[in-house]
Amino acid sequence: MKIAFRFVLLIAAAALGFWLWTVFFPGPEKVIRGKMATLATTATFGSADSNLNRAAKAANLVGYFSDDAQISLDALGHGVRTLSGRDEIREASYAGFAALPALKVEFLDVTVSLGADQQTADVSCTARVYVGNSKDYGVQEMHFQFKRVEKNWLISRVETVKTLS
Amino acid sequence: MSNATEPPPRPHWLRVVLIGRRPRATLVRIVVLAVTCFITFKFILLPIRIDGISMQPTYHTGQVNCINRLAYLRHEPQRGDIVSVRLAGNSVMFMKRVIGLPGETVAFHEGHAYINGKLLDEPYVKLPCDWEMAPVLCSPTQYYVVGDNRSMPIDLHTKGRAERDHIAGKLFL
Numbered sequence: 001m002k003i004a005f006r007f008v009l010l011i012a013a014a015a016l017g018f019w020l021w022t023v024f025f026p027g028p029e030k031v032i033r034g035k036m037a038t039l040a041t042t043a044t045f046g047s048a049d050s051n052l053n054r055a056a057k058a059a060n061l062v063g064y065f066s067d068d069a070q071i072s073l074d075a076l077g078h079g080v081r082t083l084s085g086r087d088e089i090r091e092a093s094y095a096g097f098a099a100l101p102a103l104k105v106e107f108l109d110v111t112v113s114l115g116a117d118q119q120t121a122d123v124s125c126t127a128r129v130y131v132g133n134s135k136d137y138g139v140q141e142m143h144f145q146f147k148r149v150e151k152n153w154l155i156s157r158v159e160t161v162k163t164l165s
Numbered sequence: 166m167s168n169a170t171e172p173p174p175r176p177h178w179l180r181v182v183l184i185g186r187r188p189r190a191t192l193v194r195i196v197v198l199a200v201t202c203f204i205t206f207k208f209i210l211l212p213i214r215i216d217g218i219s220m221q222p223t224y225h226t227g228q229v230n231c232i233n234r235l236a237y238l239r240h241e242p243q244r245g246d247i248v249s250v251r252l253a254g255n256s257v258m259f260m261k262r263v264i265g266l267p268g269e270t271v272a273f274h275e276g277h278a279y280i281n282g283k284l285l286d287e288p289y290v291k292l293p294c295d296w297e298m299a300p301v302l303c304s305p306t307q308y309y310v311v312g313d314n315r316s317m318p319i320d321l322h323t324k325g326r327a328e329r330d331h332i333a334g335k336l337f338l
Binding site for chain 2: 108109110111124125126128139140141142161162163164165
């Protein structure tokens with residue numbers, strides 16, 4: 001009985017150790033999933049948010065992208081829009097945060113595929129976006145490409161995927 | 166002194182209602198029911214809540230339905246089927262009607278759908294439509310899907326060619 005108890009205790013300690021290891025030293029996939037979650041939070045703002053708060057969020061949003069990042073969006077009814085580099089992304093995000101009354105962004109069904117070199121990763125997801133305080137929302141299949149820059153994962157490419165061509 | 170032939174005391178009625186006369190059998194039933202529900206609603210019939218106007222008047226926002234994920238195990242999607250097309254996963258899906266099959270061309274003229282140049286009879290389209298669209302060809306792995314509500318502007322209606330592997334299943338009800 002004593003041996004069995006020790007054995008169970010050992011397994012519990014090992015499981016706890018493994019969990020703590022994944023918390024303090026997360027793998028690239030977990031880091032990227034976390035990045036996607038915080039990206040959605042950063043891109044979300046309410047109608048009560050002040051201009052200062054919105055500007056701070058826009059500035060934070062740019063920090064998720066690499067210097068040479070490219071964004072190509074082809075959303076239904078809005079045509080194709082391409083942004084190249086952090087400066088263009090910064091301008092567009094400031095304009096978007098200022099013009100929209102409110103925005104809520106969710107990334108659903110996030111799938112992360114790490115590259116063979118462990119320096120790049122492809123992320124596919126479904127973006128659900130609520131504009132203003134409307135209950136209506138738009139959905140869009142998205143593809144993100146991340147690259148590792150000095151121990152940090154930054155977005156190098158964003159593009160919309162046409163589910164129905 | 167108690168009588169040996171006396172029957173055991175009857176359990177309280179509340180206990181009988183809540184856990185039955187034989188708690189062990191009740192527990193087994195609950196476990197079997199939970200496992201059956203989990204397997205059914207996770208892998209076979211995917212519960213969905215309809216949101217949007219693109220399938221009006223056949224389906225309306227707020228209706229609850231299920232996606233039969235086993236519908237196309239034995240045969241491929243048929244014209245007229247209402248299918249769910251997944252995006253990156255199963256959290257959000259498009260619900261559309263199949264009108265074009267692989268290898269066919271689909272066009273719209275004066276609000277009517279044409280398949281390989283022939284007018285398609287669509288009794289489910291009840292709302293007025295004035296769509297115009299040049300013919301598009303479906304590849305051997307593609308199905309053309311569109312909603313029943315053709316009264317909205319063509320540019321605002323999500324429609325098009327869906328890859329076979331994106332069709333998650335057929336609407337159950």
